[in-house]
Amino acid sequence: MHTDTERCVRAVRSKDARFDGWFFTAVLTTGIYCRPSCPVVPPKPANMVFHPSAAACQQAGFRACKRCRPDTSPGSPEWNHRADLVARAMRLIADGVVDREGVPGLAARLGYSTRQIERQLLAELGAGPLALARAQRAQTARLLIETTRLPMAEIAFAAGFASVRTFNDTVREVFALSPSDLRTRAPRDASHATPGALSLRLPFRAPLNPDNLFGHLAATAVPGVEEWRDGAYRRTLRLPYGHGIVALTPRPDHIACRLTLGDPRDLTVAISRCRRLLDLDADPVAVDGQLRADPVLAPLVDKAPGRRVPRTVDEAEFAVRAVLGQQVSTAAARTHAARLVTAHGTPLDDPEGGLTHLFPSPEALAAVDPETLALPRTRRTTFTTLVTRLAGGELHLGADSDWPGTRVRLLALPGFGPWTADVVAMRALGDPDAFLPTDLGIRRAARELGLPSTPAALTARAAGWRPWRAYAVQYLWATDSHPINFLPAQATKEP
Structure with missing residues (x-):
């Protein structure tokens, strides 16, 4: 976008925060660079130069603005x-x-x-x-x-x-x-925080609807690894240099983030994974604009715009949990995962709450005796194959995963059908176009809205939602009264 000078100038003059992170404005007369929404009086267009990243501004010799702090902009969507x-x-x-x-x-x-x-x-x-x-x-x-x-x-x-x-x-x-x-x-x-404990704000592009985002994370939380406490979603983190605990609280204009880290070198990774978990770098204006073009989805988007896709801080963990959740209720899936955590997770102390373990690593799960798993035999085979491939490096799930190729590799595993592969693609790999036409909740919502309810027909109907079908899934799920669609304070009246 930074090459479209006229559009960039309009965004800077209107101080449009929607474009923060899309491009940066370098001011030739002052030698500083800003985000588009900088509150200072915009310079003359002749004095503006636009760059696609903060790093490019820095390489060109510009310094970060002290007012708008462009280094803290949301990441580019x-x-x-x-x-x-x-x-x-x-x-x-x-x-x-x-x-x-x-x-x-x-x-x-x-x-x-x-x-x-x-x-x-x-x-x-x-x-x-x-x-x-x-x-x-x-x-x-x-x-x-x-x-600190x-x-x-x-x-x-x-x-x-x-x-x-x-x-x-x-x-x-x-x-x-x-x-x-x-x-x-x-x-x-x-600067009151003790070493290892940090409080910061995670910015996002408005609007952001926290209901399904935090509702999903809280409703599916694995005891010991995740919890909803005092209006915050809390969970343990396995990080490159150690472990951590994060508490994430939705606010009107940011996400309050409190991190407790065993090693401060993990700060960058922890922030990146929390932003990814909450899909904070999404562009809701682009997503909702595309989905509103469908007259069936438009009322859902207008009612509660800015829905995000709840993702994960650990792709391998999510894949394991997706297998445990096959063809069972949310409560049953949590129970299966909690048993694994208690038996094979890494213990840790949480002075502030009820978190007790890191989720077991693929290596730890690969050593589990399948006969000890309270799962149907076919699902044991799926579980053991998955964790063995993950532990051995034959299957890689990460931020760098190639979405189509990884989906093909997942479908080749025994017990991995389209639903499991697509939910992993949507929530673990971050594919914004992943779609779940076989999901029971999606098919029920489709029938209620007058959309085709068979997978093939619904997939054909959803072609106009691309490349944002994963977000359409969130709006369709929101037609149900399942707890995943509500903040816990709304659903359970907890403080």
């Missing part, structure tokens, strides 16, 4: 609804792969040469993988500086910098302030 090389690379960079494995590690995961990846990222984003990762490190460093009392040297290495000098130079270059000045300027109540 492009990386969530595309499955090409650039989108997969961006999802991996957000997950911290470049910091942990370098550009060669990124290339190895994607199956391309480093030169190909650098060329494509530079062409589309104006910056290569190292510059993109550097911009992300700068944002992580700022969060740690402003929300960690010494600056610890923050430098936690944010992924190779040295304190590089950390200091990068912070000064990006924010035009020293690390100490950033901490001094932070609100007084923002």
Whole structure:
């Protein structure tokens, strides 16, 4: 979009927050870059230059605006609804792969040469993988500086910098302030947290309807791993350097996020996975606009716009839970998962609530004796095949997964039909066009709305909803009174 100068100028002049993260405005006269919704008086069009990423602005020598903080914009929705090389690379960079494995590690995961990846990222984003990762490190460093009392040297290495000098130079270059000045300027109540506990805001593009998003997560929560407590969805996290606990609370203009981390180096990954879990980088205006074009869906969208697709923080975990949930109720699926967690999960302490374990890893589940599983024999075979393939690396589920190819590999597993493969594609892989025409709730909603109820006919009818059929699923599910469609406070009157 950054190449459409006229459209970008209109967005900046109207301070349109819908475009935050789509592009960045660099101001030639001041040397700073802003998000489109920056509250300052817009500069003259002749003084504006538009870039596709914060990293590109930084590489061009511009500093981040201190008013609008463009480094905290929602991520571009492009990386969530595309499955090409650039989108997969961006999802991996957000997950911290470049910091942990370098550009060669990124290339190895994607199956391309480093030169190909650098060329494509530079062409589309104006910056290569190292510059993109550097911009992300700068944002992580700022969060740690402003929300913790960690010494600056610890923050430098936690944010992924190779040295304190590089950390200091990068912070000064990006924010035009020293690390100490950033901490001094932070609100007084923002630096009370103890090391490892962070409170921050996760931005999103409005509108956001929290009902089905948090309702689904709370209604399907596995005891010990997830819970709804005091208006927040809480869960444990398995992270590259340790474990964590997150509490996510819906607010009118942001998601309040409280993270407790065993190792602060996991902050970037934890934030990325929480944003992915809640689908916070989606563009609801584009999604709802497309779905409103269908006269059957239009009233559903108008009634409660901004529905997101509830996703996951761990793709392998979700695939296992999808198998446990085959042809059983939500309560039964939670019971099966809770038994696995108690028997094979990693214990942890949660001083603030009732979380007790990390969900078992594929390696731990692959060692489980199938005869101890309270499942039908055919589902045991499905379960053991899945976890064995995941543990052995024969099946990979992650942010970099190729959606069509992974779906084909899932369907080749015994016991994996279209429903299981598509629900994994929708909620674990993040495919925005995944569709569930065989789902009982979808077929029931289709009949009530006068849509075709047979899978083939409904799939044909849904062609006009592409590429947003996963969001259409959320609107169709919302016609039911199932608890997944309501915030727990609404459904159970809990505080």
